Amino acid sequence: MSKNKSSESVKVVVRCRPMNEKERAAKFERVVSVDVKLGQIIVRNPREASASELPKIFTFDSVYDWNSKQIDLYDETFRPLVDSVLFGFNGTIFAYGQTGTGKTYTMEGVRNDPERRGVIPNSFEHIFTHISRSQNQQYLVRASYLEIYQEEIRDLLSKDQVRRLELREKPDTGVYVKDLLSFVTKSVQEIERVMNVGNQNRSVGSTNMNEHSSRSHAIFVITVECSELGVDGENHIRVGKLNLVDLAGSERQTKTGAKGERLKEATKINLSLSALGNVISALVDGRSSHIPYRDSKLTRLLQDSLGGNARTVMVANIGPASYNVEETLTTLRYSNRAKNIKNKPRINEDPKDALLRGFQEEIARLKEQLQKRSGKKKRRGQRRRAGEGSDSDDVEEGETEDDDEDGDYWREQQEKLEGERKAIMDDHSLVAEERVRLLKEKEKKMEDLRREREAGEMLAAKVKAMESKLLVGGKNIVDHTNEQQRMLELKRQEIAEQKRREREMQQQVESRDEETLELKETYSSLQQEVDIKTKKLKKLFAKLQAVKAEIHDIQEAHINDRQDLEQTQNELTRDLKLKHLIIENFIPLEEKNKIVNRAYFDDEDEYWKMKPITRIEDDHQMMTRPLSAVGYRRPLSHHARMAMMMRPDMRYKAENIIMLDMDLPARTTKEYQEPVIAPKVAAALEDALRDEDEIQVDASGFHSSLGPSPSASASGSLKKPKSGRPRTGKKSSTPTSPFSPASPGSPLYPQSRGLVPK
Numbered sequence: 033m034s035k036n037k038s039s040e041s042v043k044v045v046v047r048c049r050p051m052n053e054k055e056r057a058a059k060f061e062r063v064v065s066v067d068v069k070l071g072q073i074i075v076r077n078p079r080e081a082s083a084s085e086l087p088k089i090f091t092f093d094s095v096y097d098w099n100s101k102q103i104d105l106y107d108e109t110f111r112p113l114v115d116s117v118l119f120g121f122n123g124t125i126f127a128y129g130q131t132g133t134g135k136t137y138t139m140e141g142v143r144n145d146p147e148r149r150g151v152i153p154n155s156f157e158h159i160f161t162h163i164s165r166s167q168n169q170q171y172l173v174r175a176s177y178l179e180i181y182q183e184e185i186r187d188l189l190s191k192d193q194v195r196r197l198e199l200r201e202k203p204d205t206g207v208y209v210k211d212l213l214s215f216v217t218k219s220v221q222e223i224e225r226v227m228n229v230g231n232q233n234r235s236v237g238s239t240n241m242n243e244h245s246s247r248s249h250a251i252f253v254i255t256v257e258c259s260e261l262g263v264d265g266e267n268h269i270r271v272g273k274l275n276l277v278d279l280a281g282s283e284r285q286t287k288t289g290a291k292g293e294r295l296k297e298a299t300k301i302n303l304s305l306s307a308l309g310n311v312i313s314a315l316v317d318g319r320s321s322h323i324p325y326r327d328s329k330l331t332r333l334l335q336d337s338l339g340g341n342a343r344t345v346m347v348a349n350i351g352p353a354s355y356n357v358e359e360t361l362t363t364l365r366y367s368n369r370a371k372n373i374k375n376k377p378r379i380n381e382d383p384k385d386a387l388l389r390g391f392q393e394e395i396a397r398l399k400e401q402l403q404k405r406s407g408k409k410k411r412r413g414q415r416r417r418a419g420e421g422s423d424s425d426d427v428e429e430g431e432t433e434d435d436d437e438d439g440d441y442w443r444e445q446q447e448k449l450e451g452e453r454k455a456i457m458d459d460h461s462l463v464a465e466e467r468v469r470l471l472k473e474k475e476k477k478m479e480d481l482r483r484e485r486e487a488g489e490m491l492a493a494k495v496k497a498m499e500s501k502l503l504v505g506g507k508n509i510v511d512h513t514n515e516q517q518r519m520l521e522l523k524r525q526e527i528a529e530q531k532r533r534e535r536e537m538q539q540q541v542e543s544r545d546e547e548t549l550e551l552k553e554t555y556s557s558l559q560q561e562v563d564i565k566t567k568k569l570k571k572l573f574a575k576l577q578a579v580k581a582e583i584h585d586i587q588e589a590h591i592n593d594r595q596d597l598e599q600t601q602n603e604l605t606r607d608l609k610l611k612h613l614i615i616e617n618f619i620p621l622e623e624k625n626k627i628v629n630r631a632y633f634d635d636e637d638e639y640w641k642m643k644p645i646t647r648i649e650d651d652h653q654m655m656t657r658p659l660s661a662v663g664y665r666r667p668l669s670h671h672a673r674m675a676m677m678m679r680p681d682m683r684y685k686a687e688n689i690i691m692l693d694m695d696l697p698a699r700t701t702k703e704y705q706e707p708v709i710a711p712k713v714a715a716a717l718e719d720a721l722r723d724e725d726e727i728q729v730d731a732s733g734f735h736s737s738l739g740p741s742p743s744a745s746a747s748g749s750l751k752k753p754k755s756g757r758p759r760t761g762k763k764s765s766t767p768t769s770p771f772s773p774a775s776p777g778s779p780l781y782p783q784s785r786g787l788v789p790k
């Protein structure tokens with residue numbers, strides 16, 4: 033692979049999944065056929081009325097039918113891409129298609145089944161095997177995982193799943209996600225763990241995983257940095273970034289009937305996907321100078337993968353059954369357009385944001401520190417051992433000394449100090465005080481020694497930890513594969529390459545056949561010429577019809593799209609009108625102007641924001657507190673501050689001049705007193721409320737017993753449930769009330785509860 037600056041097209045492959053159980057049970061017709069040899073997908077129209085209609089044919093770089101194996105896809109389509117990522121190119125794999133057609137199956141597959149593992153786990157294996165076989169190269173592999181849902185970016189590896197991340201742009205490195213975590217991984221197991229954590233987080237935030245995953249885009253990013261000694265004798269770093277994108281379901285989101293928040297949601301859900309479509313159209317169009325990358329988070333983030341510095345593969349997933357035919361055709365047309373996007377991939381050599389360089393420098397720095405320490409230590413040791421003799425010539429080789437020697441040195445020192453301590457203890461000639469002082473001194477020395485040793489060990493551990501993150505071939509990873517296996521892989525690759533070439537040739541032959549056929553032919557008779565030409569005419573006519581039908585279909589799709597957009601526009605216009613109306617009628621002009629003056633558009637966040645309120649707009653001094661006021665509510669002179677401290681002078685007290693007790697207001701209410709109830713009424717009430725549990729509700733008597741009058745409840749027809757109301761039975765003492773049993777035909781409309789005197 034050479035440093036390739038020329039352009040290359042986005043590679044588009046189509047995969048058709050098998051019929052699922054439900055479809056087989058419902059005996060759906062299969063309308064998709066796949067010509068693997070020619071790289072063609074043929075879609076029949078399932079409607080009876082259009083049985084005469086010709087099938088629609090789409091040609092792609094390669095196509096995979098329902099029998100396709102994950103490993104075949106990987107070897108033929110994805111392996112070359114991942115290889116170029118290992119070589120320092122950027123690579124992107126998009127999985128596009130309707131929900132339930134196998135996007136996630138293609139990207140992730142069935143995790144624990146080696147046969148059905150998808151691209152992502154296969155690429156892990158591929159990357160780390162490659163590294164283990166490499167020679168004289170240093171690698172750093174890291175992974176990130178993010179999700180875009182309703183135009184909000186969530187870091188799937190972060191502990192804080194509520195936080196939303198922002199996109200930022202730097203002139204030299206392009207668009208990136210601010211504060212996105214990335215984990216350095218040293219093995220397949222580690223990077224798998226990263227993926228699992230992300231997948232768990234993906235499902236945590238959602239109540240309905242299926243719906244959520246069909247509406248969000250998941251992007252797994254693997255960055256591979258490789259350092260190698262170049263021909264110029266300098267270390268060069270190449271950085272390849274692999275984006276593995278499981279897109280949201282491409283089916284049309286129904287917006288009908290959605291209003292307000294729901295409408296906004298519906299418009300946002302597939303914003304990124306429609307923006308992706310617009311970017312593809314603009315790129316393919318060739319006439320448009322403006323590519324609307326900035327319209328959505330997804331297109332902004334993956335700008336390089338679409339017409340930029342990256343190799344890109346798009347996998348379009350389709351379903352075979354008849355009821356999916358509309359979506360299948362839309363998917364095929366969408367991806368057919370993407371074929372024509374031209375990318376300009378190049379090797380990313382020594383980019384500014386390479387992490388590996390920083391790692392290497394840090395390790396070198398730490399090692400130097402360590403060396404200095406051990407140098408110092410050795411020097412000291414030698415000095416002690418050799419009396420005060422001069423030395424320290426051979427100190428610089430300190431780095432190579434082994435741990436044993438290291439341990440010996442520390443032990444020796446410790447023993448020596450211990451011995452000295454003992455000597456002091458035993459020395460009876462010393463005064464007690466003197467002894468204590470000397471002992472303390474020795475102990476301090478021992479403590480120092482211990483601390484120094486710990487610091488050294490920590491430094492060594494740090495170096496070790498950092499070094500272990502850098503991977504080198506045949507050392508960090510045990511290479512399980514033997515020569516035979518490697519040969520097998522090579523052979524498989526060759527076969528894949530051969531298949532691809534065969535397919536290309538066949539496609540070429542087919543197209544050339546049609547062009548050159550008529551040139552070669554000579555006619556023996558006029559009749560034969562007529563026959564042949566008629567046949568050809570028929571063929572061409574059929575082709576014309578197919579193209580016409582295609583044009584018609586595309587126009588129809590366009591009209592649908594436009595109607596959709598118009599509907600959205602109408603709704604939004606109505607929303608806007610309402611807001612205008614409110615502003616015009618309810619917000620004073622003065623206030624409105626103030627707000628308008630404060631509003632500004634933040635380019636970074638792409639959002640309207642408000643400037644903070646300042647009383648004097650142009651007085652910048654007012655914006656900052658004067659120095660004299662630090663810690664005070666208002667500016668204070670030095671004199672005032674001094675005066676405040678010296679004596680409690682009211683003149684310089686800025687606040688709380690007088691301290692007063694709170695005045696409680698006089699009470700205006702009275703205690704509640706129960707009304708007096710006549711003993712007869714009280715007895716009746718008591719009676720009525722006693723067997724409340726056994727009362728049965730009889731709706732037929734409803735009209736005559738609406739009131740909670742005790743006599744009505746006592747008759748057993750209907751009883752209001754026990755409420756929190758006091759059982760004063762006020763209503764029962766007013767038998768003239770319109771809904772007492774005395775007036776059975778009283779109206780049914782709701783009544784006051786009788787608390788307000790009539």
Ligand code: ADP
Pocket residue numbers: 048049050098129130131132133134135136137138246281349
């Ligand atoms: P999507 O992510 O596009 O919504 P999934 O990947 O979840 O769709 O696939 C839906 C179902 O179809 C899954 O149960 C998956 O196992 C199955 N499936 C998809 N593609 C294939 C395939 N090529 N072979 C076998 N099963 C498949």
Ligand code: MG
Pocket residue numbers: 132135136137245246278
């Ligand atoms: Mg999915």
